[in-house]
Amino acid sequence: MSDQTQSSTDLLDLLDDMSAPPTPPATVPPVDPARRRRRRIILAVVLALLVLLVGLFTWYLLNRKPLSELPGLNDAQVPTYKTSFYDVSRPLGVAVSPDGSRIYATQSGATPTTFVFDRDGTKVGELKPPTTQKTLHVPVYVAVDPTNGDVYVGDRAAGKVYVYDANGTYLRTFEPKGVGVEQLSPLGLAVGPDGTVYVADVLSAKPADHRILVFAHDGTLRTVLGKGVLNYPNAIVVGTHGEIYVSDSNNGRVVVIDQTGKVSTLIARGVGDGDLGLPRGLALDDQGRMFVVDTTDHMVRLFTLAASPTTHPAYVGSFGDEGHDDGKFTFPNGAATDTRGRVYVADRENNRIEVWGY
Amino acid sequence: MSPHRLAAIDPSDRTTALVLRIGAAALVIGLLAFGLLYYTDQHVASVPSILERQIALTEAAVRKSPNDLQVRTQLGEVYEQAARHDDAVVQFDQVLKVAPNSKDALIGKGFALMTKGDLDKAVVPFTTIVSATRKGEFAGADSQLGAAYYYLGVIAVKQKKPDVALSQLGHALKIEPTDSDAMYQVGLAQLQKGVPVAAIATFRNALRFVPTGWCEPYQQMQAAYTSLKQPEMATYASAMAGFCGGRVNEATTSLTTLTAGPAAADAMLGLGLIAETTHDTKAAAAWYQKALAKEPKNVAATSALAALGVKPAAHPGTAKKK
Numbered sequence: 001m002s003d004q005t006q007s008s009t010d011l012l013d014l015l016d017d018m019s020a021p022p023t024p025p026a027t028v029p030p031v032d033p034a035r036r037r038r039r040r041i042i043l044a045v046v047l048a049l050l051v052l053l054v055g056l057f058t059w060y061l062l063n064r065k066p067l068s069e070l071p072g073l074n075d076a077q078v079p080t081y082k083t084s085f086y087d088v089s090r091p092l093g094v095a096v097s098p099d100g101s102r103i104y105a106t107q108s109g110a111t112p113t114t115f116v117f118d119r120d121g122t123k124v125g126e127l128k129p130p131t132t133q134k135t136l137h138v139p140v141y142v143a144v145d146p147t148n149g150d151v152y153v154g155d156r157a158a159g160k161v162y163v164y165d166a167n168g169t170y171l172r173t174f175e176p177k178g179v180g181v182e183q184l185s186p187l188g189l190a191v192g193p194d195g196t197v198y199v200a201d202v203l204s205a206k207p208a209d210h211r212i213l214v215f216a217h218d219g220t221l222r223t224v225l226g227k228g229v230l231n232y233p234n235a236i237v238v239g240t241h242g243e244i245y246v247s248d249s250n251n252g253r254v255v256v257i258d259q260t261g262k263v264s265t266l267i268a269r270g271v272g273d274g275d276l277g278l279p280r281g282l283a284l285d286d287q288g289r290m291f292v293v294d295t296t297d298h299m300v301r302l303f304t305l306a307a308s309p310t311t312h313p314a315y316v317g318s319f320g321d322e323g324h325d326d327g328k329f330t331f332p333n334g335a336a337t338d339t340r341g342r343v344y345v346a347d348r349e350n351n352r353i354e355v356w357g358y
Numbered sequence: 359m360s361p362h363r364l365a366a367i368d369p370s371d372r373t374t375a376l377v378l379r380i381g382a383a384a385l386v387i388g389l390l391a392f393g394l395l396y397y398t399d400q401h402v403a404s405v406p407s408i409l410e411r412q413i414a415l416t417e418a419a420v421r422k423s424p425n426d427l428q429v430r431t432q433l434g435e436v437y438e439q440a441a442r443h444d445d446a447v448v449q450f451d452q453v454l455k456v457a458p459n460s461k462d463a464l465i466g467k468g469f470a471l472m473t474k475g476d477l478d479k480a481v482v483p484f485t486t487i488v489s490a491t492r493k494g495e496f497a498g499a500d501s502q503l504g505a506a507y508y509y510l511g512v513i514a515v516k517q518k519k520p521d522v523a524l525s526q527l528g529h530a531l532k533i534e535p536t537d538s539d540a541m542y543q544v545g546l547a548q549l550q551k552g553v554p555v556a557a558i559a560t561f562r563n564a565l566r567f568v569p570t571g572w573c574e575p576y577q578q579m580q581a582a583y584t585s586l587k588q589p590e591m592a593t594y595a596s597a598m599a600g601f602c603g604g605r606v607n608e609a610t611t612s613l614t615t616l617t618a619g620p621a622a623a624d625a626m627l628g629l630g631l632i633a634e635t636t637h638d639t640k641a642a643a644a645w646y647q648k649a650l651a652k653e654p655k656n657v658a659a660t661s662a663l664a665a666l667g668v669k670p671a672a673h674p675g676t677a678k679k680k
Contacts, residue, residue, distance in 0.1 A: 039374055046381040053388045060392070066400055082402045086411070120403065252637065270636045271606050324408045350408060357402075 064100075065341045068358045075287045076304050078317040079343050079356040081327035085121040091346035093141035093334040094281075094353055097149055097166055100338035104151055105346060105353050106139035114139050114153050116168050117353070125168035127153055133160070133173075141200075141235065141334060143189035152197065154186030161186055161199065178221025181213055188282075190236040190244065196222070198244060200233040207231040212246060212257065225257050235282035235334065237290075243309040247279040247292065254279055254292055256309050264310045267292065267303065274301060274315030281335035283343065289316070291335050291343055298322035298329045300345060300356075324350055412436050427453050427460065434466045443474040459490055461502040468509055477513050484510045497533075504533035508540050515546050523547035538567040542575055554582035566658070570635060573602035590621040598628050606632060623653040630662060643668040 059070070069075065090109030096102070103117040104127065116125035129137045138157035145152065149166035152174065161174035161184065174197070176184060181201075188200035195217035202210045211227040226233065231250035238244050242259045245266070252269025253276060269276050281293035281300075288305045290313055299320040303313035320329045330349035337343050341358040406414065416433045423429055434449035450467035453460050464483040471480035487506040497503055507530035514523035524547045530540045541564035548557035561575040561582075576599035583592035594616055601609035610632055616625035630645030643666050649659040650670055663670050 036371060036374075039371070039378065043374055043378045043381065046378060046385055049385055050381055050388065053385065053392065057388070057392055060396065064399060067396070083405055086405070121405065271604070271632070273604075275636075326407045352408070355402070 063340070065339075066358045069287070069341050075289065076314070076316045077358070078302055078319045079341075079358050081319075082342070082355045082357045083121065084326065084347070084355060085117050085353040086351065087123060088115055088353060089351050090348050091333070091351070091353055092348060093139070093154075094336045094344045094346045095142040095144045095151065095334075096336045096338040096342075096344060097144055098146050098339070100340045100342065102166060103336075103344055103353065104142045104144070104153075105344075106142050106153065106334075108138055108140065108348075109351070112138045112157075114142055114151075121353075121355075127151060127162070127164045127168045128170065129155060129158065129162060130170055130173065133158060140187055141189045143191050145191040145195065146193050147191075147195050150191075152189050152191060154189045154199065156185055156187065159184050159186075161189065161197075174215075175219045176213070176215060176221060177219045178215075181221050184213075187232070188234050188236040188246070190238050192238040192242075196238075198236045198238070200230075200236055200246065202232055207250070212236065212244070223261065225261050226255070226263050229263050230255070234280045235293075237282050237284045239284065239305075239309055241309055245282055245284065245290065247282045249279055252276050252278060254282065254290075258309065266310070266313060267301075274303070274318075276301065280333045281346065283335040283337045285337035285341075285343075286339050289337075291337065293332050293335045293345060294318075295331050295333060295348075298332065300329075300332065300335065300343070319356065320345070320354075327354070329354065409436065409440050413440060425456075427457055427463075431460070431462050431466060434463065434470070438466060438470050438473070441473075443470045446470040459486075461487055461491070461506075465502060465505055465509075468506070472509060472513060477517055481510065481513055484513075492529075500533065504530050504537070507533070508537070508543070511540065511543050511547070515543055515550070518550055520547040520550040524551070536567055538564040538572075541567075542578075545575065545578060549578065549582060554585050558582050569631060571602060573599050576602055588620070590616055590619045591624070594621040594624045594628065597625075601628065601632055617648075623649045623656055623659070626652065627656075627658055627662065630659075634662075634666070639666055642666060647671050 063069070068077070085103070085105070088105050088107050090107065091105045092108050093106040095104045101119055103119070104114055105117065106114045114127035115123055116127065118124050136157040137155050139153045140156045141154045143152045144150070150171065151164045151166065151168075153162045153164065155162060163171045163174055165171055176182070183203065184199060184201050185203045186199050187202055190198040192198070197215040197217065199213045199215065201213050207230065208228055210230045210233055212225040212230070212233060214222045214225060216222055226246065230246065230248050234247045234249045236244055236246050239256070244257050246255050246257060248255050253265050254267040255263050256266050257263050267274065267276055276292065277294050277296040279292050280295045283291040284305070290303045290305055292301045292303065294301055299318045301318045302316040304316055305313050320327065320332065322328060322330060324330065329345065329347045332345050333348045334346040335343065343356040345354045345356065347354045413436050416429065416436050419429045420426070420433050430449050430453050434446045434453070437446035437449060447467055447470050450463040450470065453463040454467070457463065464487050468480045468483035471483070484506040487503060488510070491497055491500055491503045494500065507526045511523045511527035511530060514520070514526060524544060527540050527544045527547065531537060531544070534540065541560055545557045545560035545564065548554070548560060558579055561579050565572065565575050576595050580592050580595035580599060583595055593612060597609045597612035597616070600612070610629065613625040613628045613632075616622065617629070626645045626649035630642045630649065633642035633645060643663060646659045646662045646666070646668070647670065649656055650663070653659070660670060
């Protein structure tokens with residue numbers, strides 16, 4: 001037997017004998033059932049650990065999420081501050097590509113435009129309005145079409161919604177088709193998993209004119225929601241049951257609108273725990289966590305959705321506070337989540353996109 | 359190991375040992391690989407904070423124009439924001455070498471020294487401003503002179519010199535009559551001087567300008583009322599401090615119990631304020647009307663109703679004689 005084999009066997013013996021006193025070699029029986037049993041137990045444990053590791057590897061490669069997001073662990077937790085993306089002036093809206101590799105942020109200050117960041121915060125592109133439209137441009141909210149990765153940018157000053165491909169190439173101007181939608185003043189935007197386009201439209205200062213327009217992918221108007229009950233609806237997110245959640249900003253609440261068009265208040269204005277001041281951005285992640293940006297309280301409030309869309313969500317906690325330091329906000333606006341446990345918040349007056357995560 | 363013992367290992371044991379060795383090695387390698395992948399995948403590179411960026415930019419500007427006093431003053435200010443008091447003082451001193459009466463640099467230096475806790479040294483730059491500008495043509499509207507008086511007052515309060523504090527803060531309030539921070543400091547000086555009744559009136563005055571989100575005056579009022587042996591009023595102040603600290607339900611309950619005693623009008627005003635912050639203007643107006651019914655000359659209730667655009671209800675005590 002080679003020296004290497006002998007030293008390995010010695011190691012195994014050492015492992016075997018760790019819990020027992022050393023035995024003189026001469027007294028070792030030819031077959032020791034107890035030692036064999038111990039060795040097999042160790043083998044079983046090692047194999048079980050290997051299976052667990054393979055499972056963990058597989059889960060991680062499929063999800064690329066932090067380990068705190070492992071199934072079965074408590075997901076009702078507030079995220080922690082990770083980093084910030086700078087060099088964006090007065091950002092209002094933020095959205096993430098389906099795979100989480102591209103982050104789109106609208107810039108309302110300096111030269112209004114929309115920037116594309118990679119996951120590390122490097123600016124990799126810009127979504128410029130079409131040069132043919134010589135008008136003032138102020139992009140507000142941005143949404144990503146989950147079916148093809150196209151990016152929708154709502155330009156309130158131009159009264160248009162521009163569509164770009166995932167890399168930022170201008171594709172077209174969204175053409176609404178229907179009565180009373182010739183002119184838009186878009187705030188929040190969302191695109192559903194079936195390609196339905198939702199636009200929060202605030203054409204005049206009168207709340208009676210504020211509404212959610214629901215379009216087919218080709219721009220045909222399907223229905224109008226919330227007219228007469230919303231007051232500056234801002235962000236829109238699409239739920240898993242076909243319902244939509246809207247931050248009804250100047251009414252200080254988050255509402256859910258079901259498929260029949262019924263509007264129900266989910267979270268309301270107040271000064272108690274989890275009550276809202278002036279909600280703006282809204283985001284929903286794949287764990288059923290809803291993030292509501294409270295711009296006047298300079299924080300993000302976190303809720304977990306109930307099984308029924310109209311049931312009041314459970315308040316988990318808030319993160320952020322007023323200020324300029326890392327992890328603080330000054331009049332934050334939009335929010336977005338990716339499928340990898342990250343939350344992006346447009347920290348408007350601090351001119352940055354803050355990245356929080358699990 | 360002896361040859362005798364080696365010979366005792368049968369083939370199945372050898373297979374087990376081999377599998378165990380391979381398994382252990384795979385486990386170790388797998389864990390290392392997973393750890394490496396997880397770290398590289400999840401690692402977020404830290405970026406400089408806003409303040410660090412501002413410091414870097416301003417330092418670069420100073421390197422570019424070292425004789426620019428404005429940029430150097432800005433550098434002192436951003437150092438102070440970063441709590442780098444000594445660095446800030448160095449920059450302000452550089453400015454003062456060239457411009458000894460620069461009020462920006464004097465205030466910056468005094469503030470940095472005061473924040474650092476060097477109160478005696480902090481008095482000097484503020485006093486320099488006062489000496490240089492108190493008899494100036496626009497002294498009555500000089501906000502930097504007002505700031506110098508204010509900080510001299512704050513330092514005197516910290517040094518437990520209430521008479522000095524009251525004098526300096528009095529000057530500050532002549533320049534900025536609605537400065538609620540100066541009023542609060544006056545209240546603290548009055549407490550130090552042993553006149554809690556006056557202090558309470560001052561804290562109330564300060565709160566007229568900042569009615570919500572400012573807890574300290576209520577906390578000081580609680581202490582003052584306790585020293586005056588007025589438990590209901592102390593409870594009122596405590597409830598308002600609780601409301602200010604976000605304990606809304608607790609405050610509401612506490613104030614509701616006070617609506618029948620000596621603190622009734624104040625409790626009703628507090629309940630009105632709570633209702634107002636929850637945007638329940640109807641309930642807020644109702645509480646203010648009740649407070650006015652209790653005390654027909656209550657200025658706070660009248661002002662609050664006016665702010666809501668509600669006309670005070672006529673009460674027997676306020677009806678005009680025909």
